[in-house]
Amino acid sequence: MPDMANPVRFRAGVPVYRYRTDPARPPVSVLRFDWDRQPGHGRRHIHDFPVLMYVEHAGPGEPSGPFGPLADGDAFVVAPGAVIDPTSVAAFGGGTGVFFDPAALGGDEQAPWSSWRAHPLLLPFLHRIPGGLLRLSVPPERQPFWSATITAIETELTGRADGYRQAVLAHLTLLLVDVARLATDVVGDLRRSNEPLLAEVFEAIEQRFAQPLSLRDVADGLGLTPGHLTTVVRQRTGRTVVDWITERRMAEARRLLSGTDLPVAQIARRVGLPDAGYFARVFRAGHGTTPRAWRRAAQG
Template sequence: MTEMARAVRLHAGVPVYQYRTDPATPPVSVLRFGPHSHPGYDQRHIHDFPVLVYVERAAPPSPGAPGAPDLPGDPVADGDAFVVAQGAVVHPRAVAALTAGTGLFFDPTALGGDERAAWPSWRAHPLLLPFLHQIPGGLLRVRVPPARRPRWAATIGAIETELADQQDGYRQAALAHLTLLLVDVARLATDVVGDLRRSNEPLLAEVFEVIERRFTEPLSLREVADSIGMTPGHLTTVVRRRTGRTVVGWITERRLTEARRLLTGTDLPVGEIARRVGLPDAGYFARVFRAGHAVTPREYRAGFTSTEA
């Protein structure tokens, strides 16, 4: 996973991987799984971004091989697609059962022209609602009908070609192909999406609304908690359990999302960008940005400019 993702923290001892957002990393990546192919999948891990796995042809089960208890339902079959829930712990036995599949990893904020509207991405973007499921094991299975399977294989192949050739507009083209697959997933997972729309999510909605209104100013966990009438400790526990991230983590993520937009879409000085995202100390802003992206704000802007040139 080192090409497109990196471990950024531990959650209950389990490494959490974040999709890289540096200019050199494409917004979507494709991994062809195979035995011993990708270090990092041989341990329990969490994706802090959406993952879709498609099994074009399932590997025949080995006689006497142990099952994969983290997989829902029947054994893996041709045409199965698995939606990996953001924040869910993925067990290596589940991954082992998907070694015949292809993984699509992507940055959810890239799905759309306005990053502000894409945050939190799975709440604002209807195509990402299936990634909110809470199925034990973190895997939602959708079965791709036989008539659609050639299109899925061709679309994944087209994404790989765009990423390999990197011709002008390849990032947009790769995302366009990915969007077609996500439309299919949303249609195949209609029941799950309906359940999510009807689910009791008012607390998270309130938290995100407070952060959205106030991230451009100094904002603490206690202030968010006070705004919705909860203690900071209880709010932290609930939000971490539901999303895999703390309230402070979400505040930081929203600020970094806006910072990336301003760095790449404006000529504003870094100090002014720091002020606009609620971190008026430019030095502290630079440290927070570097911790999240492994580069400074100026390096990020320069890298994006050189990539687009």
């Protein structure tokens, strides 16, 4: 995993990685895989953020994965929430991984779930292919573009000149346009399946996150059992309904911490967590720092 990801919990003994949200960290990162540094450090793992893997040049001596030998231009859309087995990615020794925070694509950190609900470029990452990997083949005429775009992202991340965050997101968006076009059949199937349900879930969270809100409240509002709703949302997004409620509250907390001078206790009440101590513990668990430290970093 790249430095931008950290394990936040375990599911049945498998570590779950989340993309770090930090004022000083870019919303996109690139990792070049080699034979000594394989994805996931050689163990089964889960991530709840999207990953795009690309094979620029498949070496003749590279081992075969579950899809058979790799070819130049192979791209793999990795579904959040899927358990990734190291044998599935062992052949990516010469590949590149593009990791990113889906919230950043929406252009509005206040509402990261809207990316999953409405951003058409993220629909391919909601597939449910066994093993969590959707294989696409980039046409030869587009392969130079993919290589140049990934290199451009790396250059921006290294230099970090003014506007680099916007630049890396612009390059990423162009890559995701190609992904969406290559995955037309998958996107069509998703539009005909459970995407309306996700939209209803996120709308319910949006309307009520500032109040006491539980999984059962959301499920009752949609006429579903909590267990079924949790399963569907986790399969589609890699997170549970409770995770998304917390993420919505933390996104609003980040906005208020960086954009206002409101006391932390008042911010806690505004995001539906009236106990300031509990709010601080939840914030620290998700961000690795206190709300006050986040505010200092974001403002200065």
